[in-house]
Amino acid sequence: MNPPQSMQMRIRHTTGYHYERGAAASFNEARMTPMTTSEQYVLRSRLEISPTPWSYEYRDYWGTTVTSFEVHDPHTDLTVVASSTVETQEVPHRPHAATWDDLSGVEDEYCEFLELSSWVAPSPTLLAELAPIRAAAATPGEYALAAAGFLHEQVAYVTGSTEVTTTAADAWESKNGVCQDFAHLTLGVLREARIPARYVSGYLHPSPDPVVGEAIEGESHAWIEWWDGEWVGWDPTNAIAPGPRHVVVAKGRDYGDSPPLRGIFSTSGGSELFVSVEITRLR
Amino acid sequence: MLSRIAQSLFWIGRYLERADDTARILDVQMQVLIEDPGMDERTSCEQLLSVMGVEDYTGNPNRWMILDLLAHNADSPVSIAAAIGAARESARRARETLSTDIWAAINTTWRGLPTARAMRSPDMFAWVRNRTAMISGIADSTMTRDEGWQFYMLGRSIERVDMTARLLSTAALASGPQVAWPTTLRACGAYESFIRAYRGIEADRQAAEFLLLDRWFPRSIVSSLAQAEKALTKLERSGQRTGFSDEAQRLLGRARTELEYRPLADIVFDLPVEMERLQRSCAAASDAVSARYFAEYEEHTWRGGIVL
Amino acid sequence: MDLPQLFDGYGPVVGFDEMMGPDLEGSGSSTVRENYRRVHESFEKMGSEEIRLRADSLASSYLEQGVTFGVAGEERPFPLDIVPRLIEAADWEHVERGVRQRVLALEAFLADAYGPGELFADDVVPRATVMTSPHFHRVVAGLEPANGVRVHVAGVDLIRDGNGDFRVLEDNVRVPSGVSYVMTNRRALSAALPEVFADHRIRPVSQYSQRLLAALRKAAPAGVNDPTVVVLTPGVYNSAYFEHTLLARTMGVELVEGRDLVCRSGRVMMRTTNGLEPVDVIYRRIDDDFLDPVQFRSDSALGVPGIINAARAGHVTIANAVGNGVADDKLLYTYVPDLIRYYLSEEPILRNVDTWRMGEAEQREEVLDRLDELVLKPVDGSGGKGIVIGPAASRDELDELRAKIMLDPRAWIAQPVVSLSTVPTLVEDGVRPRHVDLRPFAVHDGDDVFVLPGGLTRVALPEGELIVNSSRGGGSKDTWVLASPTDPEDEGEGAPAASRVAGTPQSAGPAIDGDTSDVQVQEQEQQQGRLVEESSC
Secondary structure (H helix, E strand, C coil): CCCCCEEEEEEEEEEEEEEEEEEEEEEEEEEEECCCCCCEEEEEEEEEEECCCEEEEEECCCCCEEEEEEECCCEEEEEEEEEEEEEEECCCCCCCCCCHHHHHHHCCCCHHHHCCCCCCCCCHHHHHHHHHHHHHCCCHHHHHHHHHHHHHHHCEECCCCCCCCCCHHHHHHHCEECHHHHHHHHHHHHHHCCCCEEEEEEEECCCCCCCECCEEEEEEEEEEEEECCCEEEEECCCCECCCCCEEEEEEECCHHHCCCEEEEEEECCCEEEEEEEEEEECC | CEHHHHHHHHHHHHHHHHHHHHHHHHHHHHHHHHHCCCCCHHHHHHHHHHHCCCCCCCCCCCHHHHHHHHHHCCCCCCCHHHHHHHHHHHHHHCHHHCCHHHHHHHHHHHHHHHHHHCCCHHHHHHHHHHHHHHHHHHHHHHCCCCHHHHHHHHHHHHHHHHHHHHHHHHHHHHCCCCCHHHHHHHHCCCHHHHHHHHCCCCCHHHHHHHHHHCCCCCCCHHHHHHHHHHHHHHHHHHHCCCCCCCHHHHHHHHHHHHHHCCCHHHHHHCHHHHHHHHHHHHHHHHHHHHHHHHCCCCCCCEEEEEEC | CCCCCCCCCCCCCCCCECCECCCCCCCCCCCECHHHHHHHHHHHHHHHHHHHHHHHHHHHHHHHHCCEEEECCEEEECCECCCCEEECHHHHHHHHHHHHHHHHHHHHHHHHHCCCCHHHHCCCCCHHHHHCCCCCCHHHCCCCCCCCCCCCEEEEEEEECCCCCEEEEEEECCCCCCHHHHHHHHHHHHHHCHHHHHCCCECCCCCHHHHHHHHHHHCCCCCCCCCCEEEEECCCCCCCHHHHHHHHHHHCCEEEEHHHEEEECCEEEEEECCEEEEECEEEECCCHHHHCCCCCCCCCCCCCCCHHHHHHCCCCEEECCCCHHHHCCHHHHCCHHHHHHHHHCCCCCCEECCCEECCCHHHHHHHHHCHHHEEEEECCCCCCCCCEEHHHCCHHHHHHHHHHHHHCHHHEEEEECCCCCEEEEEECCEEEEEEEEEECEEEECCCCEEECCCCEEEECCCCCCCCCCHHHCCEEECEEEECCCCCCCCCCECCCCCCCCCCCCCCCCCCCCCCHHHHHHHHHHHHHHHHHHHHCC
16 A cells, blocks of 8 residues: 555654752743745744743744743752644655755855764764775765665664664664664765765654554654755665655754753752653644 | 952952951960960861861871961962962953052962972961052052942952951860960050950950950951941941841941950850851842842853754 | 164075165165165264163063963063064055955855855866865854954064065954064053154054954844944963953953853853843854864863854854854965965965875975975974974984875965065174064954054064064064054054143142142153153054
8 A cells, every 4th residue: 555645743752851959040032933834834843841930932044943942940840841733744756856066066155964973973883884995986865875775784673782872883883873863874875975964853754554544653853865966855764765754854964963952051950851742643 | 340350359358358357366376385385286276277267188187287278378268378369360350450569469479389388387487478558558549439448348348357267266176275366466566455455364265255255356257257347337437228138238337246246255155156157147148249240140141052 | 882783783684684675785785675774863962771671670560460371381471572573654554454365265265165155166176185184173054153254353464575575474353362472562662662653654564453342343133233343262271361361341342251152052151240141142162172062072171062053043253253263374375476366366466375285195205306495384283383494304214204195185275485684683793684474364344354553573583583473472563554654544653643642730638838840840740651652542
């Protein structure tokens, strides 16, 4: 059975902190509002924060919607609930057209997506193993798919195996990772080959064939896009092209450009983070 | 004005007064030790240390130890050197609000410490008194009478009450032989006015009364308390606040009336205990001032960058 | 006993000396240039002993005022040399125009780089030069400053080359420091050398603070009529703390630390004894990375959480703007002449020092062949950190350098060894030529760029030392910009007061009554003395 051409997804993303001894104040930025692109259309989105803060919304450098907020009253929990309804559709198949020679022509334009930040920088052992694949790849597109396939084979997807601060090199070392690590690993090897590549974060409906009306426990997800004459997406964790089950929130150089919630708070005790994502296919 | 600056000025007032008064107290103590051969050096030094709130020391207290702990040693928090250092540090934090003259005077005093340490002790005490007098003179003639001035005066007055109380305790504990009180009066620069006021009748009780209760003598406890209350009243008005009456004002007012409306005999009967109570009131008043005026200036320890 | 004369043994001068001109008459000795003639004469007349006396009192007055520079957490006096540096009116006019031009070009560059990016489309500067700079702060992209100004204050480091031509060594448009020394040096030197001072018509430097305040007020968010301006300092342990206090004091504004400020509802407030009060313009002397722990280093205890968003919401102006670092790194420096041509359609008035970019293969080849002749500078370094002077480096050091360059070529630039000009400076042996640079300060208020006539002259005290930097134990000089005779607006600073002040006699008590004539004389002397002092600052 072919997957449908378009879907409507409702996402409820809940996250925040519990403070052991309470927090006196807190300043945060949330990047939890899906973006409207040529492949998805945001019908509704809202962000509820408790305790009710002063908040301010803006678009950042990468085009992501950011809600910045301040809480000044003592509180024991900070909760952010982002709800949105998004119309998604099949991404049209795009011919992978760029040649190796084409890449130098966009080197300056996409210099940001060629940077080997500490998040993505590939380990030398990984590069050594990839060398024959690279030598055999006739085009950047061919190499991208082959390298992503190699990583998918070599690295195991293990929930909770890595931290949010884990780098691509760490993940390669342990041969374990989550979606963020798969994305970083793939970005690193592509950029090393001078192929511009960017980090995409958002949500994925976990079921290959989503049932309409059923609320499912989901997760934040991350995948990548590389430049191949135009931007082409790939989900290295699942070794599939992104489709109507993928909902885009942000695009950037790496995880550092698009954390869902980031901020600082003043407390004398420990803090605990919670997160849950619920996805329902509406149509 | 900025809470941080107000706090600095308050503490400049306190530290300078503390340096001045510590020099005065030490002067009395050293004189007594020299002039009264019957005095047990160890006991008397122990008493002094206890009056100054020093509990942490090793060995038998003697005059050299006293001089080290209370005057020379900048690492000892109760020393003159430490007080001057702290005053300078506070001044540095409030540097932009101080007149150049005041800053220069405080800074020069701090820079003079190494030289002063090498002086004979009476000369050093005189030097400390002169320098602090000079700084308050400059403050008096160059500081605008704004909130900052009130905080400076408030700090100075509260400290003066506290330290004069300690000075009186020292004298009371040392007294018996007829040396301590005249020396104490001299140390306060009060000897001549005392003689004039009491027409030459010199007795322990009168001396204590004078330093405690005289409304005209500016170093007496009662007039210092009144001075502190006056500063608080001015602050209250310039702040245009309503609501509860000020906690610090209540504490200091009560301390003053307890001195003024009780029979002198009651107070003098166990002077050190009374003086300790007074010191507690000063500490509480100081805390109340901090809570009310400096509270906005709270420090947060930020954590985070925690990203999910 | 024969005392040695001050200027005996001055020289031999290598390169350009600002006092001694070339030997025109072939008399075997060089001649004193016209602008230094009076200073030279006065110093000879006073003699060595008098000059040293005055230098000592100058030094101690500096200590007393607490004019210091922090080096590694320690407060050190910042030595002020007693010999002033003189700059002629025509030379200064050139510098002034050049600095103004540079500031305007950098301003246009920043607006473009954080905005439309036209310069990339037009291939003026490679996008990567800006986008991969650690100082390109994406959080302020698209943030429009209230009156369009990002470079409220600039310090442009200049040197004079072998021909005496001014060249730009480096731009500083983040938090340039040093202007306080310009002000205190003037005050101290005019007190130390009143007669020499009165011999010249020197353009005043005392208006700096008022100019700065005016520029900051003009930068206030829209709709704020009477803005509250503050100076934000990292605190007493910062090496430039003295300067922060001086600026706050002379502008009559609060000097605040990060913890004195708090953001409430996107507005910046300061904590006062009367509660929270709003702040409109922040002249910050804290580096970008420490300014806002929400956006930058979350461990920064110096900053104010939320301040960037307050600026984005248009509720507060941060001066200088966040992200200016892309405009003054050493790599962008090499493009500034192009920026001037591109944005202003003018030729650069002040030339750069010749520079090779190690990121470009051809230039790199050339440099690597002659590392031992050149000066190599890390693109990201400041304060002379990481600089390798080829001729002074050992073989091992050069090999190490070569390896570093190959590892990250983009991080390096190379320049020829420039022989800095020398000026007379009092050292142990007498007055001797020492190398100097010059940092003029400019204030941009949106309509005009004001260049303070003077600037900070830093002098390398050890003989032959080429790196003049206060963090490397240098000293400073008072820089006298001579007023042009045709300049009507400039009265010249410290010119003798026109009218004598006649005081009324002081009333005297019984002790000195009847001796009033002495009192009067004394009083007038005091008032004269005071006049000189006051008009000098």
